[in-house]
Amino acid sequence: MSALEPPAATAAATSRSRSLNPPTVRSPTHVDHLKRPVPSRKASFQEIKTLAAHAMENGFRRTQTGELIARDIITQFVCTYNGLEIFRADLFPAIAANPFISFFTVATASGTIEFKWTGDNGFSQTETANITVE
Numbered sequence: 121m122s123a124l125e126p127p128a129a130t131a132a133a134t135s136r137s138r139s140l141n142p143p144t145v146r147s148p149t150h151v152d153h154l155k156r157p158v159p160s161r162k163a164s165f166q167e168i169k170t171l172a173a174h175a176m177e178n179g180f181r182r183t184q185t186g187e188l189i190a191r192d193i194i195t196q197f198v199c200t201y202n203g204l205e206i207f208r209a210d211l212f213p214a215i216a217a218n219p220f221i222s223f224f225t226v227a228t229a230s231g232t233i234e235f236k237w238t239g240d241n242g243f244s245q246t247e248t249a250n251i252t253v254e
Contacts, residue, residue, distance in 0.1 A: 168199065168222070171221075176193045177192040178191060178193065207225070
């Protein structure tokens with residue numbers, strides 16, 4: 121790399137800048153990443169992390185012809201642990217695309233953690249992860 125070339129991180133950041141024009145092709149919505157908990161001790165704090173890939177649209181942008189682009193966002197995230205709700209978040213148009221959510225819970229018993237995202241236009245997705253308490 122010569123002194124005149126931008127560092128790789130700068131080049132990557134520049135290529136990810138958002139265009140003012142709306143996308144013409146949208147990738148399918150899916151859960152991109154669930155960081156599954158490692159085995160933990162009973163009554164220990166466990167960090168739960170999720171990242172959902174979703175092409176968010178706030179409903180305020182317009183197409184090149186001036187038409188308003190319909191809102192399409194994830195509006196709610198709910199997490200349950202063995203059927204009991206442990207975390208809930210209501211999301212609004214200011215939320216970033218591909219929302220990353222991280223929170224803590226206390227591991228009391230082995231079981232299933234269920235993640236549910238709901239949104240505009242009938243969007244709903246559920247994922248599960250098993251947690252082992254030793």
